Amino acid sequence: MIGIGILSGMAVTLRNFVGSYFEKDRLITVQYPEERETLPENYRNFPFLVYDTDDAAAGLRCVACKICEKECPPQCIYIVKSDDKKPDYMGKLQLYPKVFDIDISVCMSCQICVEVCPFEAIKMDKVFELSCRERFDTLLMRKEELSKSNIYYHKIHPVEAAEVDANLAAAAEAKKKKA
Amino acid sequence: MNMSSRAERSVVEGPRDGTSPVIPRDPSTALGMTTRLDGELLEVSMGPQHPSTHGVFRMNVALDGETVVKLKPVFGYLHRNHEKIGENTSYLGSMPYTDRLDYFCSLTNNWAYALSVEKLAGIEVPERAEYLRIILAELTRLQNHASLLGFLLSDMGAWGTPLMYAFREREKILDLFESLAGSRMMCDYMRFGGCRVDAGPDWIGRAKKVLDAFPRFLDEFEKLLVSNEIVIARTQHIGKLTADLAISAGITGPMLRASGVNYDLRKVDGYGFYPRFKFRVPLGDHGDTYDRLMMRVLEMRESIEILKQAFEQIPAGPVMNPKVKLRSFRPPVGEAYGRIEGPKGELGFYLISDGSSNPYRYRVRPPSFINLTILEDLCLGHTVADVMVILGSVDIVMGEVDR
Numbered sequence: 001m002i003g004i005g006i007l008s009g010m011a012v013t014l015r016n017f018v019g020s021y022f023e024k025d026r027l028i029t030v031q032y033p034e035e036r037e038t039l040p041e042n043y044r045n046f047p048f049l050v051y052d053t054d055d056a057a058a059g060l061r062c063v064a065c066k067i068c069e070k071e072c073p074p075q076c077i078y079i080v081k082s083d084d085k086k087p088d089y090m091g092k093l094q095l096y097p098k099v100f101d102i103d104i105s106v107c108m109s110c111q112i113c114v115e116v117c118p119f120e121a122i123k124m125d126k127v128f129e130l131s132c133r134e135r136f137d138t139l140l141m142r143k144e145e146l147s148k149s150n151i152y153y154h155k156i157h158p159v160e161a162a163e164v165d166a167n168l169a170a171a172a173e174a175k176k177k178k179a
Numbered sequence: 180m181n182m183s184s185r186a187e188r189s190v191v192e193g194p195r196d197g198t199s200p201v202i203p204r205d206p207s208t209a210l211g212m213t214t215r216l217d218g219e220l221l222e223v224s225m226g227p228q229h230p231s232t233h234g235v236f237r238m239n240v241a242l243d244g245e246t247v248v249k250l251k252p253v254f255g256y257l258h259r260n261h262e263k264i265g266e267n268t269s270y271l272g273s274m275p276y277t278d279r280l281d282y283f284c285s286l287t288n289n290w291a292y293a294l295s296v297e298k299l300a301g302i303e304v305p306e307r308a309e310y311l312r313i314i315l316a317e318l319t320r321l322q323n324h325a326s327l328l329g330f331l332l333s334d335m336g337a338w339g340t341p342l343m344y345a346f347r348e349r350e351k352i353l354d355l356f357e358s359l360a361g362s363r364m365m366c367d368y369m370r371f372g373g374c375r376v377d378a379g380p381d382w383i384g385r386a387k388k389v390l391d392a393f394p395r396f397l398d399e400f401e402k403l404l405v406s407n408e409i410v411i412a413r414t415q416h417i418g419k420l421t422a423d424l425a426i427s428a429g430i431t432g433p434m435l436r437a438s439g440v441n442y443d444l445r446k447v448d449g450y451g452f453y454p455r456f457k458f459r460v461p462l463g464d465h466g467d468t469y470d471r472l473m474m475r476v477l478e479m480r481e482s483i484e485i486l487k488q489a490f491e492q493i494p495a496g497p498v499m500n501p502k503v504k505l506r507s508f509r510p511p512v513g514e515a516y517g518r519i520e521g522p523k524g525e526l527g528f529y530l531i532s533d534g535s536s537n538p539y540r541y542r543v544r545p546p547s548f549i550n551l552t553i554l555e556d557l558c559l560g561h562t563v564a565d566v567m568v569i570l571g572s573v574d575i576v577m578g579e580v581d582r
Contacts, residue, residue: 002408003408004406004409005405005406005408005410005411006407006408007402008402008406009402009403009406009407012399012402013340013403014401016344016399026579033185040357040358040361041358042357042358042359042360042361042376043357043358043361043362044362067506071269071271071272071506072272072278073268073272073273073275108365109362109365110274110275110365110367111361111367111375112271112272112275115375115505116271116505116506124361125227164283
């Protein structure tokens with residue numbers, strides 16, 4: 001009989017309407033600024049630079065090797081090497097980035113800089129509330145804004161950060177044995 | 180009308196013997212009422228801002244009354260120079276760009292590109308990574324087909340409701356993608372020689388839970404859609420595509436199979452570990468919009484079967500081939516074409532290497548672009564309102580059409 005199909009479809013929508021008030025797995029709306037969901041461990045959006053000690057300038061792991069600048073697909077990283085060397089967190093003399101800029105209006109969050117970095121110096125951040133009223137300078141992250149501590153890295157990616165720390169400690173141990 | 184029997188009848192295995200019934204139709208009856216008395220044609224430019232053109236697609240349609248007599252697709256509004264960018268970045272650097280081709284199914288795009296580079300350089304993929312790829316590709320197929328059905332019904336005038344039901348299910352799958360790959364749509368997950376990160380046991384548990392809940396959505400959606408008289412009137416015998424035309428125009432994917440041609444790259448090519456899986460290839464009878472619609476529902480049911488087997492069989496082990504160096508990756512001189520059965524059809528990447536770190540030629544075979552080429556043949560003789568429905572059933576994403 002004509003019309004039966006429409007009526008059975010209406011029954012489905014009615015059941016869904018009622019269910020949206022009572023079914024537990026349906027009540028999924030999060031009242032965003034007041035309530036927040038925890039982001040998954042692997043979530044990524046923009047890169048940041050990791051430093052180890054309390055001093056952001058002295059403890060920066062980055063040695064300005066420019067690999068990430070070269071590999072970045074949209075070319076959003078700009079690095080100027082330092083003229084002098086200074087000791088890094090392990091006491092070895094290294095170059096450091098005089099300028100390290102990331103234009104996050106160009107960055108496409110692909111994580112390739114993280115994958116190619118041999119020093120575990122650049123990692124992905126989870127901050128996503130970055131809207132601003134100005135298009136250029138506020139979206140160009142300077143070295144000072146990008147530098148974040150290893151403690152912060154542990155907070156946002158606990159499993160990954162623990163792995164990285166273990167790898168770095170193993171590498172340092174191996175070096176000591178050689179020397 | 181008993182629709183479940185029709186749904187079962189549409190699934191057959193193996194080639195046709197040519198005895199399928201053909202529904203007779205007299206095209207002149209559709210024209211009679213609407214021909215303008217002065218015989219003048221009206222030219223309408225639909226799009227690129229039309230809400231039902233799935234992005235920035237434009238059609239120049241010549242109308243006789245309400246009947247389409249000529250249709251010229253215009254595209255290129257979303258052109259981003261994908262292929263030339265691919266020739267000027269490293270092999271690894273092109274991987275995140277492939278996400279942006281068909282932004283509904285970034286994981287199948289990743290797989291197709293990774294497959295062609297693996298062919299080019301002769302890289303082997305660990306077993307667990309192959310299973311993860313199949314799991315993610317089938318999840319992508321589920322969410323692509325679900326959202327397509329929602330959009331198609333929205334085009335037909337079922338505002339919002341089916342689309343919201345479909346997006347509710349898609350959301351669960353996107354959450355899985357987010358917790359594994361870090362991003363909901365721009366996953367950038369696969370690498371040459373494996374996958375970027377491993378899926379933990381809790382992820383697999385969550386994915387199984389999502390999968391168990393999915394058939395309920397399909398049943399509900401079928402009840403909403405299959406027996407609805409309006410849907411039947413709007414889709415059956417509309418936009419009929421014959422098997423001959425489909426083959427000669429290079430149509431692939433669900434659209435080709437809805438016309439009754441048994442061609443599924445998962446069976447034909449047997450890439451990845453698909454030969455290890457038991458699944459059927461749904462085939463359509465008539466090749467009209469209704470068949471293309473039902474094809475997606477049936478394919479989702481088969482995808483669920485594949486996923487169930489994959490979760491049972493998935494072995495432990497590494498997900499990345501340790502020999503592959505992603506940084507300064509240089510494949511040997513040569514060329515390769517890697518193709519997979521994407522949710523929209525055959526997605527292929529053709530790469531020519533001259534031994535440097537960039538491909539010499541990087542060519543994409545986009546399924547939705549090639550499936551769009553026969554739009555005029557499908558639409559002629561139908562009304563303007565049908566054009567939107569037919570376009571919706573082709574399943575295009577402009578990011579892939581324009582590249």
